[in-house]
Amino acid sequence: MNYSWDFLVYFKQSVTGEGVYWRLLASGLGWTVLLSLSAWVLALVLALGIGIARTLPSPLLRWPAAVYVHCFRNIPLLVQVFLWFYVVPELLPEAIGRAIKQAPATTSQFLTMLLALTLFTAAKAAELVRAGIESVPRGQKQAAMAMGLGFVDSYRLVIVPQALRIIVAPLTSDFMNVFKNSAVALTIGLMELTGRTRQFSEFSAQPFEAFLAATLIYMGVTWCVVLLMRHVETRLRIPGRRGADVWMASTGVP
């Protein structure tokens, strides 16, 4: 390979006069983190509702939730983003469509991507919530009923809290995926981390340094997610259930 490496390129001025190259990456990282965290929070709330709805006896609540999950889980995120960004404004009444399209570019790109990423992520997380609820032993529900709790209270106080604790580990990988999926935003022009990296690579003609940095940054971010979720998992672990051996070891029970 005939490549001249230049690891000082991160500290060079961008040819566009927009500042130093590492600043391009930093601003991209900012958008990636903002987009992913907000999408994750919204998706969790939505997933909780949809996931619970999928386990309810009433078909009126169960069916719409199932349709939602199947639609948003089975269409690639990239396609969904294109639909929201290019097609939906054309289908809306003309005045509303025009207002959306004339909005400041970054705002409309960010909001479109937030919507798409939230709905996509929520569909996957809702399935985890449902699986979590279904994996709570049936005896727990029966016991709750026997204690005199109603249907709502047995969900609220007994089943859902246990289900959420069970699914913390699989949620970790969903959380990581949000960060990685956010890179799709560059296809509608949002300058998040991958978008900025491509710009950096193009303006500086040092593509390997640019993508090396992006790789390390993504690894760093997702590693933070792992650490955070591991912490959450330890705090929320139910003694005597998942990970009981670790708990016993830490408390000295043989």
Added chain:
Amino acid sequence: MITIRTSVKAAFCVSLSMLATSLHAQEFTGTLKKIQDTGTITLGTRGASVPFNYLDDNNKQAGFAWEIALRVSDKVKQVLNRADLKTRNLEVTPQTRIALVANQTVDLECSSTTHSLERENQVNFSVTYFSVGARIMVRSDSAIADWKGLAGKNVVVGAGTTTERLLRQVNEREKLGINIIMAPDINEGSMSVESGRADAFVADDSGLFSSAARARNPAKWKIVGEPLEREAYGCMMRKGDAQFKKLVDDLIIDMMKRGEMTALYEKYFTQPLNVRNGFNLQMPMQPATRELYENPSDKVL
């Protein structure tokens, strides 16, 4: 004595240098050696860079710069004396092309690739075969007439192109406050203006002429603004490979001197193309390009 010694020495030097030349004539280095060893030359292609390097309606690679690349591959066959040499096409994008040439996946990329000083750090450029300038495409009823008119507007530009860089430079320099929207390729660029998401599309003049010609209603569009600055298009190849660069340069200069380049220009810029019902760019040769064919150069413009 001295004379004899000197002449012996001279003869020795001559024979040495002759030996060196004969060796040189046979010994290939860099790209040519790699092509000889692998029996394959890899050419970079583009999907939609009309009329430089694109897929036509029969799904065949075509284009002004693509034909230059094919001429190079013929020449390489001749020089290596290998008629069995295979030509492999590899599609590249503005974002991948430099990395693929630098890591030796692609041997030669001839398309709408601008020769810039930064890129010279990683790759070599051939003699320039085309000159373009960034301009602005707007709807024909738009009030935008020049670069200043873009102030505060939504403007779309191809991501990872030198035009994006030029637009950002103007934006910073003139404090225009342009909302720059990035489009992954030229089609999405014109789509953004057509759907009303952007007020203007900034690209190379040749790209804009081809976008306008391909639009459903070409009369709906106009191309405005003075070209920002001239840019040189050249074939991109591995850095530091003087032998291969000389082969490509000699071929291109030869095409210019024989008038082949002008004929190629006529074919792609003034006649109907085999794409989208035979649209015609109707773009007469600019003085800057004519000047290049008369005085070939491999310098950044």
